[in-house]
Amino acid sequence: MFNMMAVVSIIVDKYKIKPAEAANGKIAIDMFKEAMEKPCQCANRAYKLVFMDINMPIKNGYQATEEILKMVEREQQLRKNVSADRANSNFCTIIALTSYTTSDVEERCLNLGMKRVIFKPLNTVKLKECIDTYFYGPYRNSNNNNNQLLN
Numbered sequence: 586m587f588n589m590m591a592v593v594s595i596i597v598d599k600y601k602i603k604p605a606e607a608a609n610g611k612i613a614i615d616m617f618k619e620a621m622e623k624p625c626q627c628a629n630r631a632y633k634l635v636f637m638d639i640n641m642p643i644k645n646g647y648q649a650t651e652e653i654l655k656m657v658e659r660e661q662q663l664r665k666n667v668s669a670d671r672a673n674s675n676f677c678t679i680i681a682l683t684s685y686t687t688s689d690v691e692e693r694c695l696n697l698g699m700k701r702v703i704f705k706p707l708n709t710v711k712l713k714e715c716i717d718t719y720f721y722g723p724y725r726n727s728n729n730n731n732n733q734l735l736n
Contacts, residue, residue, distance in 0.1 A: 589606065591707050591709075592636055592682070592707065592712065595709055595712055595713065596716065600716060600720075605632070608641075609642045609643040609644065610641045610642075610644030610646060610648055610649035611644045612643075613635070613641075613644075613649045614644065614649050614652045614653060616632075617631055617632060617635075617653045617677075618656060620632060621656050621660060631656075631657075631660075631677060632677055633677060633719070633720055634677075634678050634679075634680070634716065634719050634720040635653065635677065635678070635680070636680050636682050636712075636715075637649060637679050637680065637681055638682045639683040639685065639690070640683065640684070640685075646681060646682075647693065647694075650679050650681075650697050650698065650699060651697060653677065653679065654677075654679070654698045657676050660676065661676060678700045678715075679698065679699045679700065680700060680701045680702070680703060680715050680719070681694040681699045681701070681702040681703065682703050682705060683702065683703075683704060683705060684704070684705040685704075686704050690702070701715055703715065
């Protein structure tokens with residue numbers, strides 16, 4: 586709980602963005618699905634950046650990531666823009682947050698299509714680096730003002 590409060594605090598204080606929050610993996614999937622179903626023609630109507638806690642109730646971070654990235658793949662195939670390779674997608678970036686510090690966990694996260702893994706306790710430098718790189722980086726020259734983060 587503390588780490589999510591810290592993530593939200595950093596995002597609000599430094600970036601002036603109000604992130605969406607999900608209490609469990611199922612809610613995260615439902616929120617992402619609802620955002621994807623919005624009747625909008627813009628390229629990014631869903632969440633650009635997701636901080637995914639691996640150890641969540643109901644559906645864990647691995648399960649939620651798999652389902653979210655399947656939605657992203659379907660969207661990309663419909664739009665016929667990039668390949669279906671989840672790991673190379675900038676449509677939605679998922680960053681794992683976990684207290685499990687083994688290389689197996691990191692490898693599993695990356696193999697699922699998450700771009701980075703931030704180990705707890707929260708490292709604010711890495712968090713800010715992820716936001717700057719994955720939230721603002723690919724969209725710096727875009728006119729899209731869809732400032733949505735999900736954590």
